[in-house]
Amino acid sequence: MKVYTRKGDDGTTGLFHGGRVAKDSPRPTAYGDVDELQAFLGLARAAATGELAEILVGLERDLWLVMAELACNPDRLDLLAESGSLSTPEMVVRLEGLIDDVSGRFEPPTEFVVPGEDEVAARLDVARTVCRRAERSSLSVAAEGSSVVPYLNRLSDLVWTLARWREGVSLATRSVPDGSTPDRV
Secondary structure, eight states, rough: OOOOSSSGGEEEEBBTTOOOTTTHHHHHHHHHHHHHHHHHHHHHHEEEEEEEHHHHHHHHHHHHHHHHHBBGGGHHHHHHHTTSSOOOHHEEEEHHHHHHHHHHHHHSSOOOOOSSSHHHHHHHHHHHHHHHHHHHHHHTTOOOOOOOOHHHHHHHHHHHHHHHHSSSSSSTTTOOOOOOOOOOO
């Protein structure tokens, strides 16, 4: 199988389960933003270790469902539902649990955060901004009742929390997520 098909040379792209749209239309823009988010989470994961890396790979896997839903022909979402490939309210609840768990492990900042304190946290901050863009671009194409927008909304909160955890000092172990002791408090 070849990577290229030449079908997109006319400026259109195929939707999951049929149909074609212009590459610059809202649907490919939305799932393209989520694809970019997934890549930035991968960039952060490449520099992370331990539990943080495990959390990030789980989030990257979740984003396959979000992208599939956004890339699907809206008239054929039933096919994704049948295969269990739609975002769900349970995914949103899981993110809320992670936010609560991780935010209980460090003292949150009391002022605006200037990104760049730590390389992994800075990568996460970039991912967070891409996540907010993906959320905005998904608004116009997510199906009514979809969990895509709430998921992306919570995900940006979680990614912010993970970045602060990475920068901060754990309340339980007085160390950062990779197990080392920071030189700052």
